[in-house]
Amino acid sequence: MTVYVPVGGSQRTLLPGSQPAGPVDPNEISSLTVRLRSRGDPKTLVSKAYELARQPLAQRQYLTHQDLADQHGAEPADLEAIEQFAQAHNLEVVRQSAATRSLVLKGRLGDLLNAFHADIQMYRHTTGSYRGRRGEILVPQELAALITGVFGFDTRRKHREPWHLKSAAVTDDSTDHGVPSTEFASRYNFPAKQGDTVLDGTGQTIALIEFGGGFQDSDLQAYFQELGLPVPAVTAVSVDGATNSPTTSRADDGEVMLDIQVAGAVVPKANIVVYFAPSTEQGFIDAISTAVHDTERKPGVISISWGGPEIASDPQGFTACHEIFSAAAALGITVCAASGDHGPADLSATDWDHAIHVNHPSSDDLVLSCGGTQIDPDSGKDVVWNDNTPFDATVHGGGGWASGGGISKLFPVPDYQSAASVPVSLDGGQPGRGVPDIAMSARNYRVRVDSSEVRSGGTSAVAPLMAGLIARLNQAKGKNVGFLNPFLYANAANGVVVNVTDGTNTILNTVQGYNAGPGWNACTGLGTPDGTAILNKL
Helix, strand or coil: CCCEEECCCCCECCCCCCEECCCCCCCCEEEEEEEECCCCCHHHHHHHHHHHHHCCHHHCCCCCHHHHHHHHCCCHHHHHHHHHHHHHCCCEEEEEECCCCEEEEEEEHHHHHHHCEEEEEEEECCCCCEEEEEEEEEEEHHHCCCEEEEECCCCCCCECCCHHHHHHHCCCCCCCCCECHHHHHHHCCCCCEECCEECCCCCCEEEEEECCCCCCHHHHHHHHHHHCCCCCEEEEEECCCCCCCCCCCCCCHHHHHHHHHHHHHHCCCCEEEEEECCCCHHHHHHHHHHHHCCCCCCCCEEEECCEEEHHHCCHHHHHHHHHHHHHHHHHCCEEEEECCCECCCCCCCCCCCCCCCCEECCCCCCCEEEEEEEECCCCCCEEECECCCCCCCCCCCCCCCECCCEECCCCCCCHHHCCCCCCCCCCCCCCCCEECCEEEECCCEEEEECCEEEEECCHHHHHHHHHHHHHHHHHHHCCCCCCCHHHHHHCHHHCCEECCCCCECCECCCECCCECCCCCECCCECCEECHHHHHHHC
16 A cells, blocks of 8 residues: 655645635646756755855856756656656656756646645635645655655636736826836936947847736837837747737736836847746746746846745745746846735735735745835935825725835845844744845836737836846846845945835835835835946946
């Protein structure tokens, strides 16, 4: 008789407010991603990331993809063991990779449950119906040492505010459709030239991680021609069966087009690769892993505008992401992520559970967390982005739009924040990694989507804007700047950032937040970047 044991860190709870909606269909065709142990110690890869970041850029020797696979990939014998196990349970191995340490297994849900035991059921929730998992995942004892995570049983959507609601929060009734991201590139002093070389992204590749919707070439052609800019080369990559699927609702298309157009206007000669994946934890992990390990396109920077509260996943999921981000840093890839759009709530009015949250993956210490500002019309200075309205689920947009920020419960204070006077969390009073790291305008971006031009924003715009700056820096230096956080904190007093001292991300009459002030703060981090100063200090 086969003995089954839990996968470490796989304990999971349901979304608050979930209502049972019946059993799952055992004949439904589904898939699981099984992640395997590394042939090396994952902690050494994290140490490598920090070691590289402490070195002068010119002296850094990043790992190659082959180095990474050789030192930290999966053992062929481990892959073979899982493949044989899958075949014995009538499961198809859709994809396997020693470099990514993963296999994707496909088959009837009943067969998947016979292979990997889990308590799953259908549930109703304000965010939509989902297949939910409770408790731990159990695997055969003889395979337990090989497996570090099993993803795909739970199909709750990854968190992202509905774009048409976000648009309403930053749009008025005028005909002003905002400004292109080039205006903000100028505002934050992005370097335009290096000697005689125009910093337009030539030779650079930006990865965008998306979980729904798509882009239409006609919109991209019209948008960039209107700006008088070259149309960037945009490529769609399918992950776990998801594809570039533009719709007419604009809900997900708007997020995709915002990311492409913000980054593309800043570096129109860069290659932009859009990785489309299902809006689940499995899709999220597989998408960022695919981008990091993409040996064909080799992105130098990854932008992630999606995320969710730290409570939304389980430890195996956070561990998987952290290991992937450490691989990115060791390869010299910068990862930028939005810090969230609802201040310390990190959830919309409809879904908020009355608790304080920090957004993940923004809270991972290997990620460059991007918060939001707005431009004060009187002083012309950047202040904390906040629409100063309370949550109200009955009004369009729901209110409570503000820069995400706070103190992580998952990640300790990293070395680079040790002198930043990061406060303890408002929720429990414990220290932790402070979010965000930098911030830029989260308002007034011109976006073309589904043949219409509108104003949009959110910290979802700041992540691709920062990715555009990273691409310019990489081009100027002729080398990837990689994991940038330690450099920014070490040089904060040397002019690479402009502190934001006014405002709060408190949601009016809803939840206490954090205040801006001198030095680092949990609304805008170190402040707004000075792109040229960063280039000169690198």
